Amino acid sequence: LPRNPNPVALPQPPIPDSCFPRVYLVGAGPGDPELLTLKALDVLGRADVVLHDDLVTPQVLAKVSPKASVFRVGKRCGPKRASQEEIHALMVAYARGGLRVVRLQGGDPVIFGRAGEEVRALREAGVDFEIVPGVTSPLGAAARAGIALTERGVASSVIFLTGHPRVHDPSGLAGSDLAWPSSIRPDTTVVIYMPGDDYALLAGGLSARGLDPETPCLIVSSASTACEQVHLSTVRELPRAPQLPSPKLLIVGQVVAPDRLRQREESAWAYLSTAV
Ligand SMILES: C[S@@+](CC[C@H](N)C(=O)[O-])C[C@H]1O[C@@H](n2cnc3c(N)ncnc32)[C@H](O)[C@@H]1O
Structure with a gap:
């Protein structure tokens, strides 16, 4: 034309x-x-x-x-x-x-x-x-992992949370200093920005809100860059997961089950395959 x-x-x-x-x-x-x-x-x-x-x-x-x-x-x-x-x-x-x-x-x-x-x-x-507007980091991470955050039949909603504690939370739940809703449905994809290093707190908070301990968790560091690193875990195993460098985030839910993640040759993703 x-x-x-x-x-x-x-x-x-x-x-x-x-x-x-x-x-x-x-x-x-x-x-x-x-x-x-x-x-x-x-x-x-x-x-x-x-x-x-x-x-x-x-x-x-x-x-x-x-x-x-x-x-x-x-x-x-x-x-x-x-x-x-x-x-x-x-x-x-x-x-x-x-x-x-x-x-x-x-x-x-x-x-x-x-x-x-x-x-x-x-x-x-x-x-x-x-x-x-810009591409928010978990969308960059999801694109690299080859996953859909709201895959039909798997996750009907996605929530963006922060690992930063809130000042006051009267809910009385484990991890109650987290600014999170009081319950999370299993068909939800949870994205945690600024997860910090206290993975036991996050795992406790996720379990207390109803997530199964076997729910997959993907930790992504420096998403979309040449330094990207990932580690796949579960809510149960999260406290033993390695501390990847910041910036990092967590994607929690069935959308990051091992068989949904794109397998790749690069070194960061080879790490993923050893962790699965
Ligand atoms: C203050 S928040 C800002 C979030 C930003 N406005 C966004 O939309 O992604 C900073 C957090 O974003 C996340 N983050 C930003 N860039 C990232 C990246 N490339 N890889 C992983 N996490 C990232 C980390 O959780 C980091 O602690």
Whole structure:
């Protein structure tokens, strides 16, 4: 097909820059730069300032305009780089200075990220913004494993949980400091972000909410990157599973039963076959 089917169409006048949002909250996806959306790629290529989290990989950062100023504002391990309030202040100050600001976060910015607080701060400051979604990490992990998180006849729902304890939980269940629902149906796929290292707490929490001890659990570290590692276990065996490096997540449910997982030749997946 001809690339310009309407040769008489006149070029559109450029849209004044003031019509564009000044801050973009962009999802960097799980690590593989090929999983960035076209919109994220476009925005990164036109950014003046990028404020990024620790989880954003160097391969994704390589897509940022060479003219942009790039600041790491992550809060994981090691010295704290910027408080959440400082991040808000930086976004607002740069945007008011007329710069195109990208706040770049791992995965999708609205899933276990700080987008809610950041949107509120931008609104209060009267700064326009746009959210550019990204592939949230378990979707990257599921794609690599070749599984469907809601496989028909196997799982009718998927829930996203965090392994971070909540401040107060009156439920009285094992692992009751986890911010989880009080029961989990067996036909649910459970995704646990930020699982931490206390796998016994997670296993106790899953059992207390009704999951069979033989329910499969897949631990995925650095999903979608060259460093990806996986370990297949069960709720019963989870406390004895190896501590894979962060970032890592857990996918729990029949959708990660051994016969559903894609077998691969790479070393990380050879590890999987020894663990099954
Ligand atoms: C603060 S949450 C941010 C989640 C992110 N917004 C998303 O949509 O994936 C950080 C957690 O995401 C998970 N995570 C992010 N990237 C990951 C990756 N490439 N592989 C495994 N887990 C990842 C880990 O559980 C990590 O502790």
